[in-house]
Amino acid sequence: MKQSEINEASTAELQEKLAESKKALSDLKIAHAISPLENPIQLRGHRRAIARIATELTKREVQ
DSSP: OOHHHHHHSOHHHHHHHHHHHHHHHHHHHHHHHHSOOSOTHHHHHHHHHHHHHHHHHHHHHHO
């Protein structure tokens, strides 16, 4: 998810997307533990997307 998409999304949508991203990261980690992923960089991408969404949610709470 790009930063521009995150900025435009509502808080409820971001919370939904955060839960989905965390589940996807968990599934990828389990799959990677069983047998190596073809593209392990996916793990980094999901971690960073989660961080972007969490940061935006925190920023909105402070405002």
